[in-house]
Amino acid sequence: MNSNREIIASLRERIPTFECTPGCHDCCGPVTTSSEEMSRLPVKSDAEHEAALNELNCVHLGPNGCEVYDERPLICRLFGTTPKMACPNGCRPKEMIDPKTEDQIHHYIATTRQVLV
Template sequence: MKSNGEIIARLRDQIPTFECKPGCHDCCGPVTTSSEEMLRLPVKSDAEHEAALNEFNCVHLGPNGCTVYGERPLICRLFGTTPRMACPNGCAPKEMVDPAIERQVHHYIANTRQVLV
């Protein structure tokens, strides 16, 4: 049986990347992520979480975009790579994520303990 870390790494490798519009953060709202992924992110204070939630933003959204881009959760990586989570600005990878990989991401999310980022 594979560890959550191995599953996350495999899924990350299968999700295509693409260029966002500079200054856009339409996908940077509060999301839930697995405890395993949360452990990879810097700890934020309750006040920082509250301030971000009041603005419907992710606590890791900074003035220049995502401050944890390299470690962003699977759900953030999936945004814009599938018609079900299309970018409202029309940005997308050359090839969308394989539907089987998208299902595996959602299966992982549904079957792991989730916490609010």
């Protein structure tokens, strides 16, 4: 695997999914993400970013939830799948993320340029 795009795709495939509590957006705060992941998201204005930060929300959180759900960053996908980032409502996948995959995600985050979503 050479490109960040391939690394992201591989990691995404290994993150378990689960059903969230309807209407909950506890994981939708401001986060940082890699430049590669950010390039997949719609560009928001400085005013939109400022308004979201003032509410401690993600700029891509809309009235009906995440507006970029299919392209949400790895950190967003990781929330609720590991005891280190547990869902406050107790939602979780049947099987939590494999610790090796979780470590690889944290390594990817630590070794790529991060920008504020």
